[in-house]
Amino acid sequence: MRRKPEEFHDGAQDGLTPLAPLDIANIADFDELLAGYSLTSFGGRSLGEAAEVLQAMVTDPDCAIVGTFSGAMTVAKMGLLICEMIDRGWLQVIISTGALMAHGLIEAVGQVHYKHDPRRSDEELYRMGYNRVYDTLEMEQNLDYAEAVFKEVLDRLDISQTMSSAILCRELGRHLAEVSHHPGILRNAYLQGVPVFIPAFTDSELGLDVANWMIQRALRDGKTVAEALTAMSINFNPFLDLGLYAQNIMAARKVGIFTIGGGVPRNWAQQVGPFFDILQNRLGIDLPFVRFHYGVRICPEPVHWGGLSGCTYREGISWGKFVPENEGGRFAEVYCDATIAWPILIKAVMQRLAKQEKS
Numbered sequence: 001m002r003r004k005p006e007e008f009h010d011g012a013q014d015g016l017t018p019l020a021p022l023d024i025a026n027i028a029d030f031d032e033l034l035a036g037y038s039l040t041s042f043g044g045r046s047l048g049e050a051a052e053v054l055q056a057m058v059t060d061p062d063c064a065i066v067g068t069f070s071g072a073m074t075v076a077k078m079g080l081l082i083c084e085m086i087d088r089g090w091l092q093v094i095i096s097t098g099a100l101m102a103h104g105l106i107e108a109v110g111q112v113h114y115k116h117d118p119r120r121s122d123e124e125l126y127r128m129g130y131n132r133v134y135d136t137l138e139m140e141q142n143l144d145y146a147e148a149v150f151k152e153v154l155d156r157l158d159i160s161q162t163m164s165s166a167i168l169c170r171e172l173g174r175h176l177a178e179v180s181h182h183p184g185i186l187r188n189a190y191l192q193g194v195p196v197f198i199p200a201f202t203d204s205e206l207g208l209d210v211a212n213w214m215i216q217r218a219l220r221d222g223k224t225v226a227e228a229l230t231a232m233s234i235n236f237n238p239f240l241d242l243g244l245y246a247q248n249i250m251a252a253r254k255v256g257i258f259t260i261g262g263g264v265p266r267n268w269a270q271q272v273g274p275f276f277d278i279l280q281n282r283l284g285i286d287l288p289f290v291r292f293h294y295g296v297r298i299c300p301e302p303v304h305w306g307g308l309s310g311c312t313y314r315e316g317i318s319w320g321k322f323v324p325e326n327e328g329g330r331f332a333e334v335y336c337d338a339t340i341a342w343p344i345l346i347k348a349v350m351q352r353l354a355k356q357e358k359s
Helices: 030-037 042-059 079-087 098-108 122-128 140-155 165-179 185-192 205-220 225-229 238-250 263-270 272-283 313-317 338-358
Strands: 063-069 093-096 130-133 136-139 254-260 292-298 330-334
Touching (some): 030 042, 042 292, 063 079, 079 098, 079 185, 093 263, 098 185, 165 185, 165 238, 205 225, 254 263
Parallel strands (some): 254 292
């Protein structure tokens, strides 16, 4: 059917939001920049809208925020962003890859990462004890130093106690708080009472450090290498993590999620709604109806590859993980390198809240 000019609509009459040119000459800070972004298009708009959702999430007194982090963010020198969010009360739970926490531990104990010189081959880097993470180098000596720090913690643990990633991260944080004033994710999380979960704990330097510690004990007790590899003595139960995380979520009136990247941390965090549904439907346990009310995600993975890290919040609604937007859910997804978008987003919301406190 041909369109009729007399039936054409006007955006203002339909309540649409007008866009505005980004006037960079009249922008003084990151808050104003992202406010301007929100009235533009494409990736700029998504980052501007992320600031609005993050602001709503961190100022909602009923909301407990779960932060999930993957990718080489601490090697990329983004660790203090997590510390800032912890100290400002913007995170009540942290779920991370083990690698991110391991490299963050190295940073927290004063070790250094370096720029990669592309003139050196990876074979040469291996011989020199340099481990390459894209354009950055992690020295093998750093990993050895961090292992020595972790060994101090493990040596004083009661190994008759059942361990989990949250317990080990808490004890590492306690140790760092005792010996250093240098900010670090595990230290700051311990001081603020924020639990840190590493669901895939053995897939990390931290997991290998614990294995090394157990094998060393077994060899000292006279076992062969083959025996030591199958006689790791620590009692580690990852379901303790699941139970503690579920308790944290049950205690919250609302929950929000802030995600960098994807992977196991993101999915492990988001499965809590389906977990409660399963317990209620299959076991008849009366549990709260848990869904994330807010969500902010920065991840370059597009949805059309079909991978979980590209999964949208709307897709998560079908799994019972998120409150639909027509029922009050607020979500923002930014398809961008987190080392670009994340610092700008955090600084913008910090400035926005500081202005509100002054006014």
